[in-house]
Amino acid sequence: MSQAKPERRQIIWLNTIFLTVTPVLAIASTIYYGVEYGITWRELVAGLVIWSFTGMGITAGYHRLFAHKGYKAHKSVRFALAVCGAAAIENSAIAWCSDHRHHHAETDTDGDPYNAKRGFWYSHIGWIFFKGARGDAYDNVPDLRADPILAWQHRNYLAIAIGANVLFVVAAGLLLGNMLGMAIIAGLLRLVVVQHMTFLINSVAHIFGKQPWSKATTSRDNWFLSLFTFGEGYHNYHHSFQADYRNGPRWYNWDPTKWLIWSLDRVGLASHLRRSPADLTLKARFETSRDELQPRALARMGETAEEWSLLLQEKREQLKDQKEQLMVSLREGKEALCDRFLSAEAQVEHYLQELKALRVDLKERVGMSSTGTSDSERQQHKREAERLRQAMRQTHAKAKETLARWEALALECVSAAPGPQPVTA
Numbered sequence: 001m002s003q004a005k006p007e008r009r010q011i012i013w014l015n016t017i018f019l020t021v022t023p024v025l026a027i028a029s030t031i032y033y034g035v036e037y038g039i040t041w042r043e044l045v046a047g048l049v050i051w052s053f054t055g056m057g058i059t060a061g062y063h064r065l066f067a068h069k070g071y072k073a074h075k076s077v078r079f080a081l082a083v084c085g086a087a088a089i090e091n092s093a094i095a096w097c098s099d100h101r102h103h104h105a106e107t108d109t110d111g112d113p114y115n116a117k118r119g120f121w122y123s124h125i126g127w128i129f130f131k132g133a134r135g136d137a138y139d140n141v142p143d144l145r146a147d148p149i150l151a152w153q154h155r156n157y158l159a160i161a162i163g164a165n166v167l168f169v170v171a172a173g174l175l176l177g178n179m180l181g182m183a184i185i186a187g188l189l190r191l192v193v194v195q196h197m198t199f200l201i202n203s204v205a206h207i208f209g210k211q212p213w214s215k216a217t218t219s220r221d222n223w224f225l226s227l228f229t230f231g232e233g234y235h236n237y238h239h240s241f242q243a244d245y246r247n248g249p250r251w252y253n254w255d256p257t258k259w260l261i262w263s264l265d266r267v268g269l270a271s272h273l274r275r276s277p278a279d280l281t282l283k284a285r286f287e288t289s290r291d292e293l294q295p296r297a298l299a300r301m302g303e304t305a306e307e308w309s310l311l312l313q314e315k316r317e318q319l320k321d322q323k324e325q326l327m328v329s330l331r332e333g334k335e336a337l338c339d340r341f342l343s344a345e346a347q348v349e350h351y352l353q354e355l356k357a358l359r360v361d362l363k364e365r366v367g368m369s370s371t372g373t374s375d376s377e378r379q380q381h382k383r384e385a386e387r388l389r390q391a392m393r394q395t396h397a398k399a400k401e402t403l404a405r406w407e408a409l410a411l412e413c414v415s416a417a418p419g420p421q422p423v424t425a
């Protein structure tokens, strides 16, 4: 139940002044410094490195590790991420994650601290100017309050935030020189950039972009935003599969945070990386696409909803008995297109079922491979598990291919010219 009454909230002057003054000061002092002394690669490199540290403190630490538990990490990593995250000056991890969990639980409502339905500026930065309706309850993060590292960070947040910023800038200055330039570019400007990149996820990633995974919330996938946010732009996927350690699930999706977590796993500093099962992600994509395309295709092909579902049912039955026969459709025109579209749809559903069954079998096999009574029995279960993984990969590839074909056919149906109209007297 939402308790938020945003219109009556008290202004937090410290936040308001800080977030208004710092961008102006950062831009003005950068221009002044550039004109007066010239900006060198040293300030830019230091700025980029400290931006990555503090930015990924938020994305890999606050967001994917602490708020969503997308993976587990060694104490040293948790500590480093808590310190780097604090240096982004976006509140303590406990406060940040509490807001963020409310954002996911009550997206686009008054219970969502950065409700995108209240407009760009409110979701971007305006919400931080006001006292949260829930105060300092943090009752949705008991796990984080019980964590000694995060409890320490919460108690000493301001000291850690300021201390880490000073430490980073002074270290860069000692290492590369130009202390004043470091303070302005790697310190102030970098801080404003890292903050606004996080804010853009709450504003732009809820306004501009595609919704391939779900249309239930305003969240969007925006690859361009990912280039500046360490991979957080794939926000529609993230809202659909929150616990996944990746925000961009495909290998080519620009998501440096997932690559960092994956690398930490490789060197033994992270574990239990959570990935959403392929059948569920494909199903989400298929259903989202179907909700949009099917009614349009249906309308163009002049079928009624009942006829459509009867046809689909019939195709499903046929698919079970005689797959090949279905594939051969030599008839031309609207009927053939409809037929191909329907059989592709039935086939996608068939593969999704198959994937789900394989995943259940695999889980069982993996369980048996650790509890088997003898060595040979455990080996046999392991071999069987490997065979199932192989089968899953093949079915996944087939499902993806069929889904793409189905989408192409749906679009063909949508744009198909209507059949000859009966001539009326």
Ligand SMILES: [Zn+2]
Residues within 6 Å of the ligand: 063, 067, 068, 100, 104, 238, 242
């Ligand atoms: Zn999230």
Ligand SMILES: [Zn+2]
Residues within 6 Å of the ligand: 103, 201, 202, 206, 219, 235, 239
């Ligand atoms: Zn969101």
